[in-house]
Amino acid sequence: MTIRHVVPVARKAATGRVAAVYTQSLADFGQAAFMMLSPAPEIQAATWALLREAELVGRAPRVSKEVIAVAVSQANGCRFCIDAHTIMIHAHGTHDLAEDLLHDRIPAEPAHAELAAWAASTRRLDAIPPHARPFPAEHAAEYLGTALATHFTNRMFSAFTDEQLMPGNLQRSGVVRRVGAMAYTRVMQRELAPGDSLPLLDGITAGLSPAWAAGTPIAAAFAALGGATASGGDLLSTAAREIIYASVARWDGAHLPPSGAWLAEALAGLPAAEQPGARLALLASIDPHRIDAGAVAAWRATGHSDDAELVRLVAYGAFTAVQRIADTITDPATMR
Structure with missing residues (x-):
């Protein structure tokens, strides 16, 4: 992975x-977590805490939460x-499940298939799924937290890395995936407090x-991430924040055309000096893959050279x- x-x-x-x-992520997860967020320590810590408390800890089966991820x-x-979460499933020893998910096939086990279908539907904000949540109420905070943590970390990895888990994409080899997974077998089996x-x-x-997570450490971690990322909004004008909020509120979860016409239309009413920051934040929300060197350079040219500010803006x-x-997914009316 290149940052x-x-x-x-x-x-x-x-x-x-x-x-x-x-230190904690190496012990609990087998790797130093979210290095690309380290210029903004509060963002890194809150992201790690949400992932740990929702996905790595709790009573719901870890492998089922990896299915969600x-x-x-x-x-x-x-x-x-x-690739990373697939390797964790391999580390659990459920190799057929890992390969089915990697290749976007329906898992053979109905419970896993239902979890995967529900998790995929959490991006489709214009649709109500045809069935209730496929997990018991006592596990809801863990599954919901895992889905939301993944939505956040997906955006940050897409924005700040080349998305190659191993050099030359070696993880695309089935043999490499299984061998690489052996390094995580111990952490997959650990019971964490x-x-x-x-x-x-x-x-x-x-x-x-x-x-939705009341009374659990997941609630504290999610609240901390919300508070930490809010500082990125302070780097934008009120008008820019309103545009981002309104654009995300209208978004139905679809992958938007690469032409970027939607982005130009959304930002058209902003002064030119305010557009680079708003562009980065809006891309991070909806299309983080399009955050490139040009978009970052335009933001830095407005006087924001600090890496911490860039992390906070994208995180916002x-x-x-x-x-x-x-x-959407925690609204009782939708049972998503």
Whole structure:
């Protein structure tokens, strides 16, 4: 994986919150998590906390939550995330399931097929799925949190990396996938204590705590991510934030045409100096794959050379979409 647009904090140079995230994620997840977010430590820590508390911890089967993560990543087209979560399923030993999900085939096990179908539907914001959530109420916070964490991390990986899990895309080889998965067998089998990531969030101003995860560490992590990403909105004018919010509110989850006409139309009313920042945030919400060197250079040319500001701005856009998705899939009226 090559990190683009920012310079991450190296593991050996990390201090404070970043060092703590690296240490915990290596122990619990087998890798230093979200290095591309390290220029903004509060974003990195909140992202890690949400992933850990929703996906890695809890009573719902870990492999089932990995099914959710792969299916969401398939819906968003995040190649890195598809490959990474598939390898985790291989590490669990369910190789046929991993290969079915990787190749976008319906899993043989009906429960996994239902989970994958539900997870993929969380991007389609104009449709109500034909069935209720395929998981018990006592596991809802974990499954919902996993889906939402994946929607956020998909956007950040698409924006800040080349999406190649291994050099030369070696993970596309079935043999390499199985061998690579062996490194994660131990972490897939570990039982982790809920809430251990929450001390990493000390000092982060929390946003609204979600009712769908009330009483769990997932709620605290989601609220922290909402609060941390809000700082990116402060880099934009009120008019720009209103355009982003309105555009995301109208979005139906479809993959938009590559021409970018929708983007030009959305930003047409903004002064030219305000458009680069709004463009980055709106792309992060809806089409993060299109965040390229030109878009980043245009933003930096407006006087924003700091990597931390870039991470916060992109995270703000990404979380705006995630909150829209959260409002939809946690609405009791839709039973999504």
